[in-house]
Amino acid sequence: MIKLFASDLDGTLLNYFHHADRVVRAAVREVIASGAHMVLATGRTSHSGASHGFGNLPLEIVGSNGAIIRDAHGTVLKSFVIDQVLVEDLLRTFPMIVFECVAAEGSYITGSFDEWMAGFSGKNALSRAAMMRRNRKRAVSDPTLVLSQTVDQVLEHDICKLNCRTRDEGLKRELSAYLADHADTLVNEPFQPVMFEISSAGVNKGAALAWLAAHLGIAEDEVAVYGDGGNDIAMLERFAHAYAPSNANAAAKRAAGTVIGSNVAYAVPRHMVRTVRAQQGRYVVE
Incomplete structure (x- = not known):
């Protein structure tokens, strides 16, 4: 049953x-x-x-x-909260990457809307445009989504997950290497390889x-x-x-x-x- x-x-x-x-x-x-x-x-x-x-x-x-x-x-x-020391280290090590920092009460973006969306790429212009519309609507109507946050502002919250996308292949390799070095405390389980979805190990x-x-x-x-x-x-x-x-x-x-x-x-x-x-x-x- x-x-x-x-x-x-x-x-x-x-x-x-x-x-x-x-x-x-x-x-x-x-x-x-x-x-x-x-x-x-x-x-x-x-x-x-x-x-x-x-x-x-x-x-x-x-x-x-x-x-x-x-x-x-x-x-x-x-x-399941990520250790704050790890969150701070990750954000300060990669200031050029825009992260969505997810807490139970909301999501805190370390960049503007345009900077956040720069990491998104669809299979074609039509799908990317649809994604832009969907995320723009969310940014306007969702009070739990907060843009342009500093590292110190992010650290005011208990962060459970970090999401990001970057189209820079060098940054992808560097972030992948960082996560490999911290595999005992952090795990990356993305839906697709183009993304990073980071949480505490074991989550x-x-x-x-x-x-x-x-x-x-x-x-x-x-x-x-x-x-x-x-x-x-x-x-x-x-x-x-x-x-x-x-x-x-x-x-x-x-x-x-x-x-x-x-x-x-x-x-x-x-x-x-x-x-x-x-x-x-x-x-x-x-």
């Missing part, structure tokens, strides 16, 4: 346009109506499901790659989800997980009921063991609904 469903968002639960449309929302509502928990397991900075198109549905969140765990009301249950979606399941009184073999990227691997490897959509990268597919259809065809929400209905004796999971 699966009592908790946990899914990554982009390329997994959400549709091709990275939205929770009516098909996705209907599936999530059916999961919750069955009595199971629904968890958004994401690298994104998430305060509630509403920001992803789920409205007021009661969703637990394993956010920031497991660094911040929230209950269905958005209250922080647990967070990942798998460990955080296991903590949440235990907190809810749910055994690990009563959990089903879905993911498609590098930051999902620890979660996919940990749980027996693990699934990757066919559009997932090769490492995620290997970690999951079971590959279902593409997120373009709503493979994950459909699989969750089939599982719930099979448990209710309505029909067998394909």
